[in-house]
Amino acid sequence: MELTATDVWVMVSAALVLLMTPGLAFFYGGMARAKAALNMMMMSFVSIGLVGVVWVLWGFGMTSAPEILGGLVGDPTADLGLSEHVGTGDLIGIGYAATFAIITVALISGAVADRTRFSAWVAFVPVWVTLVYCPLAYMVWGGGLLSADGAIGRRFGEAIDFAGGTVVHINAGVAALVLVYVLGRRAGWARGFHRPHNVPLVMIGAALLWFGWFGFNGGAAGSTGEAALIWVNTLVAPAAAMLGWLLVERVRDGRPTSLGAASGVVAGLVAITPACASLSPLGSLALGAVAGAGAALAVGLKYRFGYDDALDVVGVHLVAGLIGTVGIGFLAMPVDGVGGGLFYGGGIEQLTAQVVATVFTVAFTGVMTLLIALAIARTVGFRVSAEDEERGVDLSEHSELAYEFGPLGGLSADGDRAVSKDEVGV
Template sequence: MELTAGDVWVMVSAALVLLMTPGLAFFYGGMARAKAALNMIMMSFVAVGIVGVVWVLWGYGMTAAPGILGGLVGNPVADFGLMEHVGSGDLVGIGFGATFAIITVALISGAVADRTKFGAWTLFVTIWVTLVYCPLAFMVWGGGLLSADGAIGKVFGEAIDFAGGTVVHINAGLAALVLVYIIGSRADFGKTKGYHRPHNVPLVMLGTAMLWFGWFGFNGGAAGSVEEGGLIWVNTLAAPAAAMLAWMLVERIRDGRPTSIGAASGVVAGLVAITPACANVSPIGALVIGVLAGLGSAVAVGWKYKFGYDDALDVVGVHLVAGIIGTVALGFLALPVDGEGGGLFYGGGFSQLVAQIAATVFTVIFTGVMTALIGLAIHKTLGFRVSPEDEARGVDLSEHSESAYTFGEESASYESLAEDARV
């Protein structure tokens, strides 16, 4: 079988998406406190290792094999080890799908920075990708409940989710919210102004650049034609650009000045929001989605103080909120296909909006319930949270016996920088 141009594009896209997880590691690592930077980076990197193995053994089968349990999930043993695909061109797409599972799990970690046991996190990754990500991916993309032929899809219509508004971002954002409530807030959450400041802003900006670069593969890897690919590319540029400007405008009005962290967060919010819609809205629609995501997420990151959940790196405010905005916006802005359907603003009526809302609500309920069961089981047995003493001295030292930085003596630790360790 000859390697086609389409195969090459999917392979390149898969590499771009895989690069996004190290980019996320830098993004989160720079936003974390100095005494938790390595732990934050490791939480992303270990997701590559665990999910990569799970995907080969049973994860892919759960997303693409013939459905079981009434269309809830694919058969995990049907493609165990991927042996039946060796020698075929299927492995190109299978590898591409693995990169989506990897980054979805890694996204969750930012919410629970500074206080999570690394061993508990690795167990959570293994169980969550198996029982939450894989079933939802099957339900949306594999012909399951939410697809056109699925029980929910037949009733409410098939929702549009080209690259993961429900499967990736609402899924990860809601899981992050549930875990934050289970694990609890950090000891100093909300007690002092500026209690948490990013320790390395240039690292955050580097991570943002890597994420934006990789996102062109994330959104564009499944493009079916040059026309669709071009639309996806422009939309993946336009939405985050608009979201960045919108976020900085909120900061300028609210705080008096825009910030680098705000610009980076705005870019990510726009990328999140355009993910489900990238192939189905016009560039003007992408700008509208970007503005809504930038404004909405910039406001939403402050909800954690109002509602008392310690989402350390704003996974809920960015991924959950922008994911919902992008998914629901398709009900208004989706372009007609061959003159039929489309969103409300294109004369398609309310049918697409109903489908988008139904998929969003189902994802929130499914992910919330499943994550709560998994998280509580781990928290009540192994324990999710480090001791107060380990939290105070830093999870880099307590969980890895390492420090991201050394100052002078090779053995120097953050205990010698007591004041810095507080921020």
């Protein structure tokens, strides 16, 4: 089979999306405290290894094969491309889809920084991808319950989710919220307890995420015009979101921050993900500005409600994902003069579909993640001991340090104590 331009574009897009997970490792690693930086990066990197294996063995079949269980999931025993009958385009699609599953589960890890056993994370990743990500991806994109032909889609209308507002960001954000309640707060947690140890690393991670996101949103473009619209929207929405976040910081805190700029970019990228092919550039500016300001306000909710979301996964991915997914019901452009969001005179139909899909995703992910988390907590054990938490999960889980400073070794979490090499085991 001859390699087409479309095949090449999807391969390039898949590589861009795969790069996003190491970019996320930098983003989370810089946001973490010094004694957890390597652990945070490892949680992203091991997700690549675990999901890559799961995807070939059964994951892709669950998201694309003929439905079982009434449209909840595809057949995990389906041929995944290991026979000579599978074309090049199918194999490229398998690889592209795998990168979405990888980064979705990796996103969750930032919420539980500083206190998660690495062995528990290794157990959680394949189970969660199998029981939560794959069924939801099938329901939205594979012809299942939430698609146009599915039971929910037929009843309430098909929700628009071009690249993962429900499947990726709301899914990961809800899972993160469940995990932080199951694991509990870190010792000494309070407002001001946690400060990023390396903001330049955060900025590098955000830049890599933005770069890769053009493949994330644009890989499935069906025409040149659609690809151009997606590219522009993926540029302007995070730009507006960054400004929205910085404005909130300026008004609320008196000064804008580098961390706020990076977080605002990510919030805008999250919001535009489901809407990138449905909004005009002006609509994307509006959506991004609302998402950036909304996420900036939302990150403070953890202090009001008492949940320790270490790296603001809930505030950024869940809240911005909700804004982006529901916002389509207001801002979607008509297609050939038909439909569209409320602001285009399209009626309430699309908004209803978006809200129903959002509520279903929150409920499905919340229940399934809770069951998985409780099972792991009671068997493998999800949280490190108080002593290991104090020493730092880099030492307790990996016997490594992110930084070495001369013969005394590395720095502690707060940079106030030298760590000897005996503690590292070298």
